[in-house]
Amino acid sequence: MVHCTCSEAALATAVKTPAQARPSEQTLVEIDKVPLIGETPQTLLQNWLTPNPLFYVRNHFDTPEIEMSSWQLSVDGCVSKTAQFDFNNIKRLPKYTSTVTLECAGNNRSDLDPPAPGNQFQNGAVSTAVWAGVALKDILNEVGIGPNAREVLFEGADTGTPAPGESEMPYLRSLPIDVAMHPDMLVAYEMNGEELPIEHGYPLRLVIPGWYGMASVKWLTGIKVIDYEYEGFFQTDRYVIENDDGVWEQIKEISIKSLISSPAVGEELANQPTCVAGMAWSGNAQIKEVEFSADGGQTWQPATLTGPSERYAWQQWHISWTPPMAGHYTLACRATDQLGNIQPIETRWNEGGYVVNGVRPVCVMVAA
Numbered sequence: 001m002v003h004c005t006c007s008e009a010a011l012a013t014a015v016k017t018p019a020q021a022r023p024s025e026q027t028l029v030e031i032d033k034v035p036l037i038g039e040t041p042q043t044l045l046q047n048w049l050t051p052n053p054l055f056y057v058r059n060h061f062d063t064p065e066i067e068m069s070s071w072q073l074s075v076d077g078c079v080s081k082t083a084q085f086d087f088n089n090i091k092r093l094p095k096y097t098s099t100v101t102l103e104c105a106g107n108n109r110s111d112l113d114p115p116a117p118g119n120q121f122q123n124g125a126v127s128t129a130v131w132a133g134v135a136l137k138d139i140l141n142e143v144g145i146g147p148n149a150r151e152v153l154f155e156g157a158d159t160g161t162p163a164p165g166e167s168e169m170p171y172l173r174s175l176p177i178d179v180a181m182h183p184d185m186l187v188a189y190e191m192n193g194e195e196l197p198i199e200h201g202y203p204l205r206l207v208i209p210g211w212y213g214m215a216s217v218k219w220l221t222g223i224k225v226i227d228y229e230y231e232g233f234f235q236t237d238r239y240v241i242e243n244d245d246g247v248w249e250q251i252k253e254i255s256i257k258s259l260i261s262s263p264a265v266g267e268e269l270a271n272q273p274t275c276v277a278g279m280a281w282s283g284n285a286q287i288k289e290v291e292f293s294a295d296g297g298q299t300w301q302p303a304t305l306t307g308p309s310e311r312y313a314w315q316q317w318h319i320s321w322t323p324p325m326a327g328h329y330t331l332a333c334r335a336t337d338q339l340g341n342i343q344p345i346e347t348r349w350n351e352g353g354y355v356v357n358g359v360r361p362v363c364v365m366v367a368a
Contacts, residue, residue, distance in 0.1 A: 001296055001297050001298065001345070002293065002296045002297035002330060002332040002345060002359050002361045003296065003330075003361070004296065004328075004330045004361060004363050005361060005363070006265070006266065006363040026041050026043060026044065026054060027041075027053075027054070028040065028041070028053075028054060028056070028057065029041055029122070029124060031119050031120070031121065032119065034062055035059035035060060035061050035062050035063070035158075035160070036057050036059050036062075036063060036199055037057060037058055037059060037119055038056060038057045039056045039107075039121050039122060039123075039124030039125045040054055040055065040056045040124040040125075040126070040127050041054070041124060042122075042123065042124065042261055042264060042265075043261075043264075044124075044127075045123070045124065045126070045259060045261040045278075045279060046261035046262050046277055046278070046279070046316075048128065048307050048308060048313070048314075048316055049099075049128055049129060049130065049192060050127035050128055050129060051192070052129070052191055052192050052194060052197050052200070053197075054127075055127040055129055055191075055200065056102075056104065056124055056125045056126065056127045057199050057200070058104045058106075058119070058125060058213060058214075059158065059199070059218070060158065060160065060162065060171050060234070061158040061159055061160030061162075061171060062158065062160060063158065063198060063199060064156075064157040064158045064159070064219050066157065066198070066202060066203060066219065068087065068203065071086070071087065071203065071221075072084045072085060072086055072221075073085040073086075073090065073139075073204060073220060073221060073222070073223065074221065074222045074223070075139060075140075075142070075143050075222075075223045075224075075225075076143075076222075076223075076224055076225075077146075077149075077153070077223075077224035077225035077226055078145070078146035078148055078149045078225040078226060078227050079140075079143040079144050079145065079146055079225050080143060080144025080145075080146065081143055081144060082143065083142060083143050085139070087189075087203055087204075090133075090134060090139075090187070090189065090204065091134075091189070093134040093135075093138050093139070093142075094134065094135070094138060095132060095133070095134065096132065096133065096134065096135055096186060097130060097131070097132045098130070098131055098132075098184065098186055098207070098209065098312060099128065099129070099130050099131075099308070099310050099312065099313040100128070100129065100131055100186075100207055100209045100312045100313060101126065101127070101128040101254075101281050101312065101313050101314045102126070102127060102128075102129075102207070102212075102213040102216060103125060103126040103212060103213060103254050103257075103281070104119075104121060104125035104126070104212065104213050104214075105212040105213070105214055105239055105251050105354045105355065106118050106119055106121055106125065106352075106353050106354060106356075107121050107123065107124075107125035107126050107356060108121060108122065108123050108125075108347075108356035108357075108360065109121050109353035109354075109356055110122055111347065111356055111358070111360060112347065112349060112353055112356060114349075115353075116349075116350070116351055116352060116353030117351075117353065118352070118353045123259050123360060125213075126281075126314075128313050128314055129191050129192050130191075130192050130193065131186055131188040131190065131191060131207045132188060132189070132190035132191075132193075133186050133187045133188035133189045133190065133204070133207070134186070134187050134189075135183055135185065135186065135187075136152075136180055136181075136185040136186065136187050136206070137180070137181045137182070137183060137185065139187060139223065140152070140180065140181065140223075140225070143225075145177070145181075145225060146225060146227070148227040149177050149225045149226070149227060150176075150177060150226060150227050150228060150229065151174040151175060151176055151177060151180075151225075151226050151228070151229060151230055152174060152175050152177060152180040152223060152224070152225050152226070153172060153173075153174045153222075153223070153224040153225075153226050153230050154172065154173055154174065154175070154206060154217040154220060154222070154223055155170050155171070155172050155217070155220070155221055155222035155223075155224070156170055156171040156172075156201075156217045156218050156219045156220060156221065157170070157219035157220075157221045158170065158171050158218065158219055159171075162233050162234070162237075162238070163233075163237070166233065169232075169233065171217060171218070171234065172217075172230070172232045172233075172234065173214065173215055173217050173232070173234055173235060174226070174229075174230035174232075174235065175208070175215065177225075179208075184209050184311075184312070185206070185207075185208060185209070186206070186207040186208075186209070187204055187205070187206060187207075187220065188201075188204070188205055188206070188207045189203055189204055200218065201216075201217075201218030201219050201220065202219070204219075204220040205217065205218040205219065205220055206218075206220060209283075209311070209312035210253050210254060210283035210284065210312055211252055211253055211254065211283060212239070212251055212252070212253075212254055212283075214234065214238075214239050214251075215252075235250055238352070239251045239352075239354065240352070241350050241352060241354050241355060242350060242351075251354055251355060252283075253283035253284055254281065254282065254283030254284075255282070255283070255341075255355050255357045256280075256281075256282035256284070256335055256336070256337050256341045256342065256343045256357060257280070257281060257282070257335065257343055257357040258278060258279065258280035258281075258290055258317075258333045258334060258335035258343055258359075259278045259279055259280075259333070259360060260276060260277070260278040260331055260332075260333055260360075260362045261277060261278045261279060262275070262276065262277045262278070263276065263331075263362065263364050264362075265362050265363060265364075266363065266364070266365075267364050267365075268364070268365045268366075268367055269323070269364055269365070269366050269367065270366075270367055271323055271325075271326055271366050271367055271368065272322070273320050273321070273322045274320070274321050274322075274323070275318055275319075275320055275321075276292060276303075276318065276319050276320075276321050276331060276333075277316070277317065277318040277319075278290075278316075278317055278318075278333055279314045279315065279316060279317070280314060280315045280317055280333070280335035280343075281313070281314035281315065281335075282335070282337040282341060284337060284339055284341055285337040285338040285339040285341070286309060286310075286311055286315070286337065286338050287305065287309075287314075287315040287317075287335055287336070287337055287338070288336050288337055288338045288340075289302060289303075289305070289335070289336050290302075290303040290305065290315070290317040290333055290334070290335050290336075291303065291333065291334050291335075291336075292319045292321070292331070292332070292333050293331070293332045293333070293334075294321055294323070294329050294330075294331055295329070295330070296330035296332065296361065297332050297345060297359065300334070301319070302319075303317045303318060303319040303333065304317060304318055304319060305317050306318055315335075317333070323366040325366070326366050326367060326368040327365070327366055328363065328364075328365055328366075329363070329364050329365075329366060330361045330362075330363050331361065331362045331363070331364060332359050332360075332361050332362070333359070334359050343357060343358075343359060344357065344358050344359070345358060345359050346358045346359075
């Protein structure tokens with residue numbers, strides 16, 4: 001069962017019209033100023049592509065200042081030859097384009113009870129863009145991977161103190177060598193056909209399809225091939241989760257998830273057929289089906305998948321729902337991917353507030 005989470009006070013002030021739920025002037029919902037953190041408004045979660053100014057932002061440190069006259073991408077470590085790429089060198093490599101949904105590992109953290117520390121995202125720390133750039137493997141092939149290579153370490157130009165008592169450091173993340181060499185891993189310099197915005201990592205960022213957003217290092221300045229398992233702050237202290245056996249594991253692929261983007265929470269609907277729509281996504285495979293419930297999960301019916309269907313992008317869905325009578329309804333959706341992964345009704349609570357992918361109800365009122 002999906003339990004209603006709205007209060008009597010919320011119902012008393014239910015949104016009367018769709019116009020009230022969809023303001024004409026849309027900006028990111030601000031979570032923090034320094035570093036810049038903001039989530040996409042719900043109204044934008046029903047568009048297949050998210051406009052650049054409204055694509056969610058999750059930065060760990062303040063936005064760095066980039067001086068392109070001296071900027072270079074260093075590639076070294078367990079390689080046949082070290083290299084320094086300027087921006088023109090990068091753009092001479094073959095260009096690839098990919099539509100990818102990125103989601104913050106802490107998206108929907110505000111749903112947890114009891115609360116978990118961290119940025120209290122609602123459901124807007126997820127967005128989709130068309131990214132363009134070069135294949136990461138092409139850069140690595142340029143320098144030659146050594147026989148003892150185990151991981152690839154990525155460094156961003158952003159630096160800061162990640163927690164009290166910690167030393168100042170750059171943002172660093174690593175990938176296993178087999179993941180780094182996968183042909184779909186991208187070093188992007190364009191976003192939705194435009195130059196990569198500074199808040200999204202200009203001039204270069206990683207885009208790691210299927211993984212939570214923390215893996216897609218922004219403001220990329222360094223790539224180092226290493227022969228050991230990297231154990232930095234953002235892979236051992238953050239972005240880890242305790243499994244059922246009590247073992248701490250790194251967070252990697254995006255867990256299956258879906259949401260209702262229309263109607264809005266608390267919206268008052270006319271007593272007539274209504275289009276309920278939303279998005280579904282999974283880092284492991286494409287979406288196979290989405291189910292809809294208007295009674296808090298007691299019964300489910302299949303929704304229609306619509307719009308583009310691409311390996312690493314979310315899937316749009318919709319269903320026409322006719323309320324049987326006036327009153328309060330708890331709407332819900334759940335997704336299943338092509339590998340058989342099913343979205344859980346409830347999130348497995350964890351102290352980091354990560355991987356919150358349980359079914360999220362949307363309560364509405366149907367007018368008499």
